[in-house]
Amino acid sequence: MQSSPSFIGRLLSRFSLIQKFLLISLIFALALIFAIFKMLSLQNQEIEIASREILGNKYERLIRSVYENIALHRNETNNYMIGKRDKATLSRLEEEINTLFQNLINYDSQVEDQLRTRSADFEQHDSRNLKPDVLLQKWNHLLQSIPNVTKHESNTLHLELLEDLQSLILYITETSELLQDPQINNYYLIHTLYWLLSENLKSIPTINIEYEHYQEDKVINPPYAELEKNKIHDWLVILEMHLSEIKENIDKIIFYQKKFENNYDIEKKLQGPLQELSIAYEKYIQTVEKHLHDNELGIPPNIPFNDVKNAYVQNFALSNAISDILQKALENRLSELKNDRWMSVGLTTLIALAAFALGVAVMKSITQPLQQMMKAAIALGDGDLSVRVPVVYDDEVGKVSQAFNKTADSLQDLLKQLQWAGIQLTTSTTEIAATAKQQEVTVVEQESTTKQIAVTAREISATTKNFAKTMKEISETAENTSSLATSGKEGLLQMEATMRQMVEAAANIAAKLSVLNEKASTITNVVTTIAKVADQTNLLSLNAAIEAEKAGEQGRSFAVIAREIRRLADQTANATLDIEKMVNEMVSAVSAGVMGVDKFSDEINTGVSQVTTAGEQLSKIIEQVQQLTGSFESVNEGMQAQFTGAEQINESILQLSETAQQTSESIRQFHKSIEQLNHAAQELQSMVSRVKK
Template identity: 20%
Template sequence: MSSVEAKSTAQVDSKQVADNNKSSTDRAHDDRPSFFKSLLKLRFKDMSIMHRVTMIQCITLFLFAIATGIVIYLNHSQKGINDPQQVALVQKIDSLSFKATDNLFSLTQISYSLAHNKDARNNIEQLRTALQQLENDINSIEQAITSLNASRLKNHLANDLLPELKNSSSNYIQQMYKMPESLKLGQQQVARLYEETSQKFLHPMLIVLLDVQTASSKTAFRQNAIANTTLANAQTYLVIGFLIVIVVSVLSLISIRKSLRNYTYELLDALRLIASGKLNGKITVRTKDEIGTIATLVNSFVTSSNNTLSLIKKDIDKLHLMVESNSQAISVTNDAISNQRNKAQDVASSTALMEKSVEKVADFAKATLDEVKIAEEASDTCRCTMQDNITTTHSLSDRLRATSNAILRVNQMGDQIDSIVKTIATIADQTNLLALNANIEAARSGEYGRGFAIVADEIRDLAIKTAQSTKEVNKTIKELSAAVQNCVEVMASCEDQMENSLQQSSRANSSIEEIMGIIATISDMSEQIVQSCQQQANSASEINLSIANILKLTEDSYETMTNMHGSMSALDALAYEQSALLEKFELSSKT
């Protein structure tokens, strides 16, 4: 198989593998169904993990929105029933009717006392006050009933009970006002009026008031029951919604946990096998979420790796065959060239006998001249390198001196800072003494110097803190000075060593220049010898030139073929190494 055909075959196989890899990757992206399609089919494991988390949040928000809407609706529906103003009116009617009943019992006791002539004057005043209070209570009840909104309670109270209550109360009050006048007619007349009034008006009015109390109480109880029922329903709806949210969340979390734990462990086990070189298996894709997509892409990678490695293995086998074929051809050619070289050497040896001495001298002179030129070039290179080394060493020495000077300036600045710190410490001590003296003078001044004493104490505290800070700064400066001194010593040692290096480099440069002078002299002498030998060997060289050219071409061809044979051996060894590396992978039998 030719190299052109092998190259074209390899390109076609590589393009086919690349197309298969691309198609498998596209299928891995296209296999996952859309979110709404998975939701309609209730295949939650086909959803992505982000879609599941988003679905849980949306369901939670939706259920809470429904529960909130139900609670708002129930509260809105209770506004008309449990209107606070209407509830207050019902309670007011209940309390007023109860109060009116109490007044009736009080009037009964007062009228009984009048009927039996017990403290008539006092009882008359109490009777009038109680009648006035009863009349006010009846009017208040009427106003409260009138203020009620249209309802069954209002219809019952206003149409059935209120007219009878007003009629009975009006007649009862009129008869009670007549009792003081009946005292003039005698005690029996008063007792008879009391009996008639009680039988005709008091008992019906008490019954009506009791009916009003009963109706208002029942309404209040019914309103409370409705409110309690509404509250219980709202709580029930909220609990149901909360339970549904918990169930949905638990189910979704179980699904996510299964995807993230079980499927991930399976994926990790498969990836460990792939990492160990086993490419003959595939991961079972159980879901179509992110884990399933990764598993599909890993399968695509395994398939593409199988295809690629199989193609490489085939190419290596082809390479073995090509190397073996080329090695055989090179061996045949090399043998032919070797025979030609031997014959050319025989002819050259027979024609070179008469010029043997000249050729030996010429060859020796040429070899000497070549070696001298090589030595001259090497010595020039060494001289340039040594000169660059000296220049670099000088530059480094100058930088070390500049660094040493900078460190010395830092040391001097540290001494200046130490002097300034000592001055600050002295000022702090003097300030402390002045503050102490000021405190003493303030103490002598008594009440007038108390404020100044406080200021003096603050100044003294500040002076003490300043003294402490200066001590710490002084300690830090001393440590810095020690470090700078150490740096100065190290820099001085580096400068000495750099000076020694400069001296050694200068001596080496001088020696190299002397060697270059000697080599130049030898080069001139070698050139003169070569010129003389060439002049003497021109005639022999013309005769032997054609044979020498043939021999040279033969030698070159033989060397080239030898190199090619070595390259083929190296290429064959490389192919065997690649084949051994491929043996570490367990490829699928299908590929």
């Protein structure tokens, strides 16, 4: 059983093949547009992240410059307080820091939306406000406080500001997503710049401050000084570990830059600053350890400022070199992302156009043969069996074309066979029609003869049937007469008995009516008594009403009852009069009934005598009728036998006549079918002759 097409199949069946192709192309185009949109969204997101990383790296470099100079300012301030620096040198450094702060504030105003450095953003981040203008206020407060504070308080203020700058660096690395950079060749750059070197910036001033505390506690609190010394050794170990890790990271940075970025100048750019940083750190560490040893001997000199400054300078020099390389790598990555975006759009568009062109070509390779096949099918439907479809391709369409041509060849061969079969069919039907015509004439003659015999047989049967019917009616009449006479005799006997019962019943009725007359007289006496009681009741109710009027308001309800009793007494009196009247009428009627019953009894006695005489005469009639009934039955049986034979002959003739009629009708139907078959054969020959071979 063929399954019904689905809803989509029914829907697509309304469109042509080209419309279906355009619909598929539209769906493909929408899907392609959606894919391009998603791809561009992802690429734009990557471009946005790369742009933020570039902005964050620039922002961090400005912060680091401020950090470097404030760290130097701390040392210069300490030297100024002990008289080793003049005010002019300190003022120049302060002016430079103010300029750097201003540059940082200007840059922050440009990128605060991208890097989320507005005041509200810091609040949402659950951190203190690290806006550059807020840090500038702290810097100005520090400058104003220096003349009035001790060296230790100055160090505390400087360290607080440096800690805020360090926190701002970490915040920028988070908001710019530098730490989440996906490229392995940037990982070691970011790790070295934003972790190791930044930690060293915090380690050097911490060591300096701890050393100063160590100097003070050596005299004031020697046990605590020993703890300070151990802390300094720990920080020196951390600094050495960071330096070793920086060297390893620099080697990896050089390797990945050569491998992925083809940057063979990277070694020259990094090895020099790294070597200078190593020398500066090693000298700084040696100097600190030497001063710790000399201090144990009772010599408490300060760490030379040049060694501290050189460590700062070389740390920032390597940081700037790495920052430049990272900035270039990020810019190259941003450029590559933008190029990839346009290349993706162009390549996708090119593929879409190529796919559409290929689809059009495939569509033409399908529709053109199908259109040729459709034209050939129309011509074949119009009767042109010579039409054929050219087979161009050896695909499914080509196989369908071959099947169509094979079908046309089969139809042409079949048409030839039909033409020959039509000729033979026409000849055969003509011969059969002539034979059927002769049989039809013979059957018509036979049918006419049979009809005549049937008419004669029906007349004999009808006569016999009428005579038998008459005899049957006579016999039935005699039987009915005998039956009726017998029934009449029995009825007379019953009537005589009934009349005698009626005489007895009339005597009983007369006796009952006499008793009824006596009872009616008794009822009259009772009615008279009731009338007297009603009159007394009426009188009593009247007296009660008079007494109720005398009682006033208290007797009003009793007056109502008295009125109702009087009304009932009146109704009773009226009913008593009616009953008395009816009883008098009933007495008169009963007297008349007694007289009528007596008269009826006399008449019934007379009727009984007459019925007895009629019964005797009816008995004689019954005996005579019963003697004739036997003769009528014998004649009726003979006529019934004759009628049955005539009926059988008639039925046989009728069956023969019906058979002759059916045969004649069959021959006529057969002749008609032969004519239709002959007509169909002629039409078949005509249709075959119209088909083009």
